[in-house]
Amino acid sequence: MRSTAKRTRSPRGSGELLAEEIIEAASELLVEHGDDAAVSIRAVASRVGVTPPSIYLHFGDKDELLDAVCARYFEQLDGELAAAAAGVDDPLERALQQGLAYVRFAIATPALYRIAFRQHAPGPSKVDQVLSASAFTRISATVTELAGEGFYPESDVGEVVLELWAAAHGVASLMLAKPDLAWGDDLRLAETLLRAVCLGRTALGMLGVDTEPDEVRAWLRDQRHAGR
Amino acid sequence: MRSTAKRTRSPRGSGELLAEEIIEAASELLVEHGDDAAVSIRAVASRVGVTPPSIYLHFGDKDELLDAVCARYFEQLDGELAAAAAGVDDPLERALQQGLAYVRFAIATPALYRIAFRQHAPGPSKVDQVLSASAFTRISATVTELAGEGFYPESDVGEVVLELWAAAHGVASLMLAKPDLAWGDDLRLAETLLRAVCLGRTALGMLGVDTEPDEVRAWLRDQRHAGR
């Protein structure tokens, strides 16, 4: 917890300048220590060069600060998703790349990702706004494109997006929580999972199989007995 | 934080009796308040009817207590998975039911599930032991059975189990973190996702399509242009 020299008082209109500095200091602490326990109001204040109560001039409480930190974090995600999708024409491949980019983004800074998915006070948070306006919208666009080409004929686009998100989040979250499992050293497992989510129903549908349990089971049984 | 009457001192050999009471008190606090902030050493001690330092006679620190709480929690999961699998002969259907049971279990007590997947100090935790010895083993058995029937011909069983777990955890975790999304009021979305994970690769494999991006894309293009 390095103690910075005293700041000179900010000029009159620039209260939000310090707010930005506070968010950045909190982010840095989070990334450097990899542990949200390292982010105390006092530590953040000390790093910015200010006393703890000053934080409360810019954020209602600690949760609000962390919410702002996560909002800024997910703004970066939007850029990453855009970069991952750039130049990828096929929407299927694009969905996959965006999913992988999401996982990479999450595991790159575990502390930030973890904190973004903690319980937060009810009511609309900045994180949710940023997420729905950027990443969620971006993936929705890709899935909509896929749906337009005939994938998921009987499913709502929103459902597919949620499934994709849940899969990507599941891999990322579980990798962070249980890093000792046999994940391999690349994202092959994530890739396989995401591909299954994108294509599973499509493949079954193209085989003329509905997703009712009995039908699937019967079809598989037939395949197993007939094939090979 | 109800303050219980003073306990009478326990007889000589029964140190572990209090340990059990402590775990249960902590679990109750967690479930009742739905918030891990409600579980303080002081609150737990007060509910048991004991002073705070007594907790440390039975648990090294707070994390160790919470680890024990989660371990006991996941012991129940093993029973739930067993119940969900009971009487389901088809391994495919069984995998699905176990996955759904996992999701139901998680969202039934959000506070407990959340706390179990927080960051914890490195080294083997009780939670991990319980998980790998019960739920993980149980799902592995089902997947092994599926693999024995010819599903996942080119995949390791461990990989498939991880994918299944990641998918179930992803849905559960995201439902808990973002309950305002359009999840519907049943677990249909989870079911679809789990089915895709169980069957996605199988279906593609049976179509004679490898999981390489180019191959899948080409195959889908052909299907789209040829079919309908």
Added chain:
DNA sequence: GCTGTTAACTTAACGTCGATAACTCACCGA
């Protein structure tokens, strides 16, 4: 240039938290 206002920040403090050290006391074997 002086002055009043107010935004930006500080000082001091409260209550709660996790954790530790040092103590008390009942029980039990010898």
Added chain:
DNA sequence: TCGGTGAGTTATCGACGTTAAGTTAACAGC
């Protein structure tokens, strides 16, 4: 009966989030 020890207490520490009240510097108006 008497030391030992397991079970639990009292007292206390430093750090935490947060608030109330005070201080100071930048600007607006004259």
